[in-house]
Amino acid sequence: MESAYEIKGVRLWPGWLDRPAQEAMVADIRAVVAAAPLVAPVTPGGRQMSVRMTAAGRLGWVTDRKGYRYDPQHPQGTDWPPIPASVLAVWRALTGLARDPDCCLVNFYGEGARMGLHQDRDEGDFSFPVLSISLGDEALFRIGGVERSDPTQSVWLRSGDVLLMGGPARLAWHGIDRLRPGSSTLLPKGGRLNLTLRVVA
Numbered sequence: 001m002e003s004a005y006e007i008k009g010v011r012l013w014p015g016w017l018d019r020p021a022q023e024a025m026v027a028d029i030r031a032v033v034a035a036a037p038l039v040a041p042v043t044p045g046g047r048q049m050s051v052r053m054t055a056a057g058r059l060g061w062v063t064d065r066k067g068y069r070y071d072p073q074h075p076q077g078t079d080w081p082p083i084p085a086s087v088l089a090v091w092r093a094l095t096g097l098a099r100d101p102d103c104c105l106v107n108f109y110g111e112g113a114r115m116g117l118h119q120d121r122d123e124g125d126f127s128f129p130v131l132s133i134s135l136g137d138e139a140l141f142r143i144g145g146v147e148r149s150d151p152t153q154s155v156w157l158r159s160g161d162v163l164l165m166g167g168p169a170r171l172a173w174h175g176i177d178r179l180r181p182g183s184s185t186l187l188p189k190g191g192r193l194n195l196t197l198r199v200v201a
């Protein structure tokens with residue numbers, strides 16, 4: 001692993017997961033997706049998001065015409081599968097918290113997918129951080145401040161990188177501008193998985 005560093009108050013651990021750990025985690029996420037299939041979410045405003053999404057844990061974050069919310073069930077009407085132990089281990093190691101996350105949101109980026117600048121603020125208790133794990137193709141992450149108009153910086157997230165948004169950076173605006181297709185061999189058909197772990201309270 002390279003050494004950890006901070007960018008705009010966000011802590012980054014480049015290469016926290018080595019290749020075997022990444023492969024094991026992908027296998028665990030495949031099992032999650034088998035139980036809770038990826039869906040193409042629609043924003044409350046009716047726009048199709050370019051990522052496909054599912055979740056694990058007590059609650060999953062969903063969006064549709066009715067709004068953004070945490071829901072105890074997948075849109076298909078089943079409970080979400082449990083958060084894999086491999087994923088919980090990263091949360092426990094890097095947050096040091098006794099409290100486990102309620103939600104592991106799973107975002108899949110195919111070619112051309114992106115994530116507009118946003119804040120994660122549907123959780124209800126911002127004293128807990130959000131932890132993010134990147135798997136597969138490299139992605140250009142943009143991070144700003146707590147005001148939408150604050151200046152931003154960009155960093156390429158690579159497979160195995162882990163990022164923690166906590167403290168003053170918890171409500172920072174952030175997004176994914178683009179992927180670098182073909183930059184990783186982790187997912188045989190390409191693309192990127194991003195896992196975000198949240199305490200919903």
Ligand code: MD6
Nearest residue numbers: 115120130132165176194196
């Ligand atoms: C992504 N990440 O990396 C998008 N949210 O694909 C996020 O939206 C995110 O990296 C909250 C905390 C950390 C993140």
Ligand code: FE
Nearest residue numbers: 118119120174
């Ligand atoms: Fe986010």
